[in-house]
Amino acid sequence: MKRGIPRIDAERCKGCGLCISVCPKTILSRSEDVNSQGAYYAFCHDENSCIGCNACALMCPDAAIEVHAPEEVA
Amino acid sequence: MYMRPESLENVRTHYCAGCGHGIIHKLLAECLDELEIRQNTILVAPVGCAVLAYKYINVDGLEAAHGRAPAVATGLKRARPENIVISYQGDGDLLAIGAGETLHTANRGENLTVIFVNNAIYGMTGGQMAPTTLEGQKTLTSPYGRNAAEVGFPIRACEMLDTLEAPAYIERTSVHNPGAVRKTKKAIRKALEYQISGAGYSFVEVLSMCPTNWGVDPVTGASWVKDAMIPWFPLKKFRDRPAENAEKEAS
Numbered sequence: 001m002k003r004g005i006p007r008i009d010a011e012r013c014k015g016c017g018l019c020i021s022v023c024p025k026t027i028l029s030r031s032e033d034v035n036s037q038g039a040y041y042a043f044c045h046d047e048n049s050c051i052g053c054n055a056c057a058l059m060c061p062d063a064a065i066e067v068h069a070p071e072e073v074a
Numbered sequence: 075m076y077m078r079p080e081s082l083e084n085v086r087t088h089y090c091a092g093c094g095h096g097i098i099h100k101l102l103a104e105c106l107d108e109l110e111i112r113q114n115t116i117l118v119a120p121v122g123c124a125v126l127a128y129k130y131i132n133v134d135g136l137e138a139a140h141g142r143a144p145a146v147a148t149g150l151k152r153a154r155p156e157n158i159v160i161s162y163q164g165d166g167d168l169l170a171i172g173a174g175e176t177l178h179t180a181n182r183g184e185n186l187t188v189i190f191v192n193n194a195i196y197g198m199t200g201g202q203m204a205p206t207t208l209e210g211q212k213t214l215t216s217p218y219g220r221n222a223a224e225v226g227f228p229i230r231a232c233e234m235l236d237t238l239e240a241p242a243y244i245e246r247t248s249v250h251n252p253g254a255v256r257k258t259k260k261a262i263r264k265a266l267e268y269q270i271s272g273a274g275y276s277f278v279e280v281l282s283m284c285p286t287n288w289g290v291d292p293v294t295g296a297s298w299v300k301d302a303m304i305p306w307f308p309l310k311k312f313r314d315r316p317a318e319n320a321e322k323e324a325s
């Protein structure tokens with residue numbers, strides 16, 4: 001199965017939540033603390049379940065998300 | 075698998091959380107990278123929330139007076155045909171104060187690309203009614219909802235330009251979900267390819283979210299594009315002259 005690892009730049013994130021709403025595996029959520037902009041940034045709570053579909057990265061208005069192949073980060 | 079495009083400047087934008095402008099900037103940057111035209115592209119920015127677009131996309135830029143972006147782009151392209159010229163505009167800019175420029179630039183078939191960000195409102199100035207505000211939509215200047223009997227119906231830009239003889243490419247897309255985002259990128263890329271090959275005027279309308287001035291959260295904003303905007307502004311390729319001509323030649 002295709003795999004990916006979402007890399008979310010917490011400092012760039014404005015906390016809009018569009019990525020969270022489109023992730024088919026529902027593995028993105030909102031943080032409980034804020035970044036330096038005061039935004040409740042998104043983060044991935046289950047990288048192992050990522051299927052590398054890029055949906056989150058496509059929707060992100062701040063280009064704060066990259067999706068890497070597992071071997072790239074290994 | 076997905077990398078931030080190089081043509082995007084490494085800065086934070088001033089856009090609100092969930093604003094469609096950011097998605098559209100990103101797609102444009104991806105296309106500039108893929109077509110390797112960043113070095114010779116000139117972006118004409120509008121008056122509207124995208125007024126600083128050239129600070130976020132690493133290309134040469136020019137700021138036009140409100141609504142005048144296609145006129146400025148016309149001059150640029152005629153003087154420097156070797157450059158790729160893009161006019162990036164909102165609905166207030168393109169269809170209200172700049173309706174004349176929009177129509178005549180298209181009618182002349184200038185070899186440039188217009189990216190039209192339709193968010194059904196004046197974003198920058200705080201949420202006044204735009205020519206594309208939907209019937210019944212509440213804004214600062216239509217507090218009881220747009221009343222067509224009083225101010226007219228929302229204007230469909232693609233359909234209007236599609237009555238003209240000259241334009242080469244006209245398409246309406248959206249950025250409300252990942253599939254729509256993919257299609258928008260394809261359309262922007264095609265429009266730029268046509269400009270590169272000298273095919274003539276290309277126009278891409280993108281339905282976009284302004285959650286702040288719609289008074290909704292970003293996810294609700296994306297749903298509103300689908301549920302309220304698309305029924306009035308259907309997603310469609312209205313015209314693709316180069317492809318139509320190639321088909322004719324082949325048959």
Ligand SMILES: Cc1ncc(C[n+]2csc(CCOP(=O)(O)OP(=O)(O)O)c2C)c(N)n1
Nearest residue numbers: 121122123140164165166167195196197198
């Ligand atoms: C000549 C002139 N008239 C009016 C304005 C005020 N003004 C600034 S932006 C804007 C409309 C912005 O709306 P839109 O083009 O839809 O862009 P958005 O912010 O929604 O992307 C207006 C009327 C101006 N700057 N200049």
Ligand code: SF4
Nearest residue numbers: 089090093123197284
């Ligand atoms: S006001 Fe609307 S168009 Fe302007 S940055 Fe905010 S969400 Fe985007």
Ligand SMILES: [Mg+2]
Nearest residue numbers: 164165195197
């Ligand atoms: Mg607008």
